[in-house]
Amino acid sequence: MHTHDGRPYRFDPGALCLELLTTGGPGAFARYETLHTPADLVAWAGRSRLPQGLDLRVTDAELARVRDVRDALFLLTADRAHGRPLRADLVARLNEAAARPSLVSRLAPDGTRGWAPGASGAQLLSTVARDAIDLFSGPYADRVRECGAHDCYLLFVDTSRPGRRRWCAMEHCGNREKVRAHRARAQDSAG
Numbered sequence: 001m002h003t004h005d006g007r008p009y010r011f012d013p014g015a016l017c018l019e020l021l022t023t024g025g026p027g028a029f030a031r032y033e034t035l036h037t038p039a040d041l042v043a044w045a046g047r048s049r050l051p052q053g054l055d056l057r058v059t060d061a062e063l064a065r066v067r068d069v070r071d072a073l074f075l076l077t078a079d080r081a082h083g084r085p086l087r088a089d090l091v092a093r094l095n096e097a098a099a100r101p102s103l104v105s106r107l108a109p110d111g112t113r114g115w116a117p118g119a120s121g122a123q124l125l126s127t128v129a130r131d132a133i134d135l136f137s138g139p140y141a142d143r144v145r146e147c148g149a150h151d152c153y154l155l156f157v158d159t160s161r162p163g164r165r166r167w168c169a170m171e172h173c174g175n176r177e178k179v180r181a182h183r184a185r186a187q188d189s190a191g
Helices: 016-023 027-032 038-047 060-081 088-098 121-137 170-190
Strands: 105-107 113-115 144-146 155-157
Touching (some): 016 038, 016 121, 038 121, 060 088
Antiparallel strands (some): 144 155
16 A cells, blocks of 8 residues: 555555455545456455465456445444444345355465466455455454544454554554654643
8 A cells, every 4th residue: 555645555454355445435435446447356356365366357347346345345344343233235235245156266286276267256256245254253353443543544453462453554554643642742741
């Protein structure tokens, strides 16, 4: 990812499904949309935590469906992060995507993981939706967070051992917020 002024920083949301949320979102987050063409989704899959070698073919209709489910997932994740009840209509959209066949992995003769040829955008979406279901119903369900910075809305799952991660990335938002808090304390003690 990149800061507002173009500097790169590492952001690991902790789950495949949350990686998709960095490609845009509903409402005001639509301005961050990066999935404009099927090739954009193929490129995202290649950068994701999925093992390499996925032969992915995506149609325009599949891309539109991915964006729709991504937006529902964005809202579900924000609800989970803030302890709000999950909305039934959004859950239904996620479950519908998960009900379709997912990506098919294969074991190569050299012992590495590969993919069945001809994967589709619908299969990719099903895999992402199933990952979200596993996250929201699994042991890290209560560790879904929104970045603690006042102006950052990135969502992640805290997989750290102590479970106290507050920032999307310490080198970005964490440092900015610590500097801001330090300046506020210094101003209060001087004033």
